[in-house]
Amino acid sequence: MTADRHGHALTDTGPEALGHYEQALDDLVFFRPGVEESARAALAAAPRSPMAHALAAQLGVLATDERAAAAARETFTAFRADCDPGRLTPRERAHLAAAAAGLDGDYRTAGRILDETALAHPRDLLALFAGHHLDFLVGDAPRLRDRIGGALDAWDEDDPHYGPLLGMYTFGLEENGHYEHAEQTGLAALERRPDDVWGIHGVVHTYEMRGRFTDGIRFLDARTGDWAAGTLLTGHTWWHYALYALERGDTRRVLEIYDSVLHDANAEDGALELVNAAALLWRLYLAGSDEGARWAALADAWERRDDGPHYAFNDAHAVMAYVGAGRLDRAAHLIRDRERWLAATPPGGPAANRAMTADIGLPVCRALLAYGRGDFGAAADLLLPVRYRLHEFGGSHAQRDAVQRTLVEAALRAGRHDLARALLSERSRLRPVCPYNWAAKARLAEREGDAERAAAARARAEEQAAGKAG
Template sequence: MKTDRHAHVLSGTGDEAARHYERALDALLFFRGEVADEAQAMVAASPDSAMAHVFGAYLGLLGTEEKEAAEARQSFSTFRRSLDLAGLSPREKMHTAAAEAWLDGDMLRAGEILGEVSSEFPRDALALAVGHQIDFFTGDAQRLRDRIGGALSAWDDDDPHFGPLLGMYAFGLEEAGHYGRAEEVGLRAVERHPRDVWGIHAVVHTYEMRGLFGDGIRYLDARTPDWAEGNYLSVHNAWHYALYALEAGSVERVLGVYDNTLHNEQSQAVAMELLDASALLWRLLLADIEVETRWAELAGAWAGRQDGAHYAFNDVHAVMAYAGAGRLSDAERLVKHREQWLDRSSPAVSNHAMTREIGIPVCRALIAYRQQQYGRVVELLAPIRYRLNSFGGSHAQRDAIQRTLVEAAIRSGRHDLARTLLSERINLRPICPYNWRARARLDDRLGDASRAAAARARAEEQAAAGAAAWG
């Protein structure tokens, strides 16, 4: 009976298909583009292999693309009708159940099943990698940390997959607030595999969350050949670079990253890349920085996708683009469609709660912000600000929404709330020019000129220290 490199049974899988499985798994762990071709080759070599079809189903879901998920659902359903579960190993049965659950829309249940796989088979790298992404998509920082941490002791340090697992663990540690430990583990991962872009990404997050954007600039600049091309994460890591540049006050560099990497004529209108573009332009909008035709082009890319209800996190970023471009009727239409979808969809679908509890209120807040209805923005966002994680993304990604609340509180005259929000932010992240600039604007409105000047000077001092990374 054929097994993978960690002695897990691969039922109905021949030697050639097993080789494709290992190559596909390696590509998945390092975010390389050949993962899709290798997964398809595995199915072609062994059409009756359950793990080949499971792998393909996961790939159809990991991109958070509605159309790809629908295609994966149809393909897997066809295979499932002819599958005899009795001939599968316990691990394969659990993977099959996890794939089915996610294809049916129950992402949370899929994550739970994969957690069971990892408990019984802790060296199943596929279960760990897919489960890790589910934890990310659902914003579960504790599971993002502990799913990987709970399996690491079963791995040998010299295992080829141990490095990328460290990269995953580093990201989980960072999202759970263990920034120093996350940086240490992430650097270990990248030392093992310099092109471990998820490990690089984890290190970058630790700098973002501590306000060490000068260190982040230097780190990404030094490793540019390792992350900037040939992988699925190059755009997202470039987005992080742009965030550093924004904190350093270099709008020219921010727009250069946007135009060269985040969104241009060669962009493929992939949801995960478009949302990075939206999130960056929205931060510029919050700062009242004009971006000329970029909003219109980005909104057109989102509109061309014609997405249905699939993942609320994507919907929010589509609405950012529509609102930024002044296409408020399109933004309203998307929200209305999602409200109608809620009436006919099952609460068992994970996106149902994400959309109802977080997605729609945030979308409506973004529209209200563009209409300068700042009090309405506060009414919508303040009640959910501690629950934003439940519709996915990272702390860094969700900060665009948190900043929207800060700006709305200042501009609506909700000075007590604005002071509270900024006190929270400054005490959590004292090195952050945005926080001090916002504090200065609040003090201006409160008539405290000396305090405003001190906050503004603090912001400029921090920005200059970060900009020094460019020499």
């Protein structure tokens, strides 16, 4: 029986397959497109390797893509039908159970199994990486942080994967509001491995949440060779760059990024790429920007996918695209499809997406459609009960802010000034450096007839957009 470099036994995995497996793990933590090829090579060299199958299955789970999950499930199910669990180590059995739960959509159980696995084997890189990303999919921010933090003491700081672990920890810290600590941890990770794109991503989030847009652009510009092309996180990092440009009022640059990187109408994009594109255009839509041709191409891409009820977070972004393109009937069709699915699916089952859809996904989708119909009061009423629970359908604070801004805009347009005032008071005190918040305050003051307060808020928004503090 072979063992990986941390001493974990691998059943039915010869030296050649082990080499491919270790390469796949390395590709995984650095988000290299070659990870799928490495995983396939490991399976080809050792078709009965449980860890190679667990890794390949997790690739299908973590993509949040219905097609990828279906393909992974087919291969994994065939393997398990002919696998004797009694020949495997407890750790391998745990990995197969976690992969099976993930492919069944039971992300919480999968994460719990991997949590227990990492307690017994804190240097199990696959358990830590997959568990970390499952925590993200279900919006479990404390576990996103502590799963990695709890394992770090077991690692030698000279280990080549210690840096990527710090990169993961960076994101966990950031999502829990520890912005300065997260920034310093991320920079330490990048000192070890400048090509750690998840570490870059974590630092980028800290700048976003503190309104340090100029610093964020400068940080990314200085590291373009490490993230701007050729990684699985390239498009998403460009999305963050576009958010910086948007806050600075540079719509031309935003659209340049969108057209050159975020969406190619002739490409068959995965779900993550389409989510990035929809989330960016929706912010422009809320600002009143007419991007009809771009919306039409994006809605076409979502329609070609015609995804079923796989991940509610994706559904919300598909509805954004349909509403933005004026295809309100298509948005309504998606909502009805999910309603029928819920009616036919018994409550209390293990699939995380059922609860996500029922509790968060459908209210958000209905609100987005109401907003598109001009029924702003209904949009606000639908979003108010879920605004403190949005994390439950995944995404980051930065991603979910598109929905929070929709609530603000709905309140303003519905003339619900008391609600808009409270929301903007919350936002500006939590994120005092955010041009959007102050521009929205200016619009509210105008609607209330307070020209002096409107002028002061607008001036503050302009100063912040220009990179000045306050």
